[in-house]
Amino acid sequence: MGVAPHSLRAVSKEGLALVTNLRPGRPVHLHLAEQIPEVEEILAGYGLRPTEWLLDNAAVDRNWTLIHATQMTDDETIRLAKTGAVAGLCPITESSLGDGIFNGTVWQEAGGRWGYGSDSNIRISLVEELRTLEYSLRLRDRGRAVLATRNRTTGRVLYDAGLDGGATAAGRETGAIRAGLWADLVGVSLQNEVMVGRKDDTLLDSFVFAGNDGLIKDVWSAGRHQVRNGKHLDRDRIVSDYLACITRLQDKM
Ligand SMILES: [Zn+2]
Numbered sequence: 001m002g003v004a005p006h007s008l009r010a011v012s013k014e015g016l017a018l019v020t021n022l023r024p025g026r027p028v029h030l031h032l033a034e035q036i037p038e039v040e041e042i043l044a045g046y047g048l049r050p051t052e053w054l055l056d057n058a059a060v061d062r063n064w065t066l067i068h069a070t071q072m073t074d075d076e077t078i079r080l081a082k083t084g085a086v087a088g089l090c091p092i093t094e095s096s097l098g099d100g101i102f103n104g105t106v107w108q109e110a111g112g113r114w115g116y117g118s119d120s121n122i123r124i125s126l127v128e129e130l131r132t133l134e135y136s137l138r139l140r141d142r143g144r145a146v147l148a149t150r151n152r153t154t155g156r157v158l159y160d161a162g163l164d165g166g167a168t169a170a171g172r173e174t175g176a177i178r179a180g181l182w183a184d185l186v187g188v189s190l191q192n193e194v195m196v197g198r199k200d201d202t203l204l205d206s207f208v209f210a211g212n213d214g215l216i217k218d219v220w221s222a223g224r225h226q227v228r229n230g231k232h233l234d235r236d237r238i239v240s241d242y243l244a245c246i247t248r249l250q251d252k253m
């Protein structure tokens with residue numbers, strides 16, 4: 001378990017200091033600088049922009065995950081990246097809400113870490129989160145393969161970031177296939193028109209940019225085989241409970 005004071009607007013300075021010391025060494029999640037009005041409110045209230053204020057007033061380190069972190073100057077981006085904190089990006093939500101574009105290139109260049117979350121849950125799709133991040137930067141910078149590096153393809157960069165950032169955000173010993181870590185594994189089908197003929201990192205490129213979540217055939221969580229042949233073991237029960245719940249709520253409205 002960790003702590004998640006929602007944002008600088010939702011917690012007092014004293015409250016923030018209190019909760020971030022409740023669970024030493026465990027994850028701290030905080031929404032940061034998501035939209036312009038938030039930046040303006042914090043600036044008006046505290047005299048600094050949210051990222052500046054946080055860096056000056058909290059011991060941000062590798063246990064922290066800053067959700068969105070959209071509205072950052074280059075200087076703020078570099079300073080925050082250097083703390084080792086994870087940027088918890090939610091590109092589908094940020095698109096849906098019109099938040100803006102994460103300063104991904106400057107963040108990456110400064111050695112920044114990042115992961116992905118679904119936030120508003122308007123749509124849950126792993127590959128769509130990843131490609132939306134890259135595509136937003138392509139549109140902003142009018143470039144291609146913006147996050148790719150000399151040795152790593154775009155798909156590889158996007159996916160690896162999620163493994164590292166996701167493990168930190170979840171406070172979980174995971175993110176690689178290695179002795180001592182949890183066996184959190186995803187099995188992707190290769191016998192289809194998207195993945196056929198691909199190998200090495202181009203498998204990830206095709207999965208992320210041309211694929212969809214239907215390509216995921218198996219998921220093991222801590223070694224437990226939870227998704228088999230594309231279906232979660234409890235899917236039928238979960239969906240029927242959900243439908244019943246929504247129907248019940250609607251009847252009361
Ligand atoms: Zn949010």
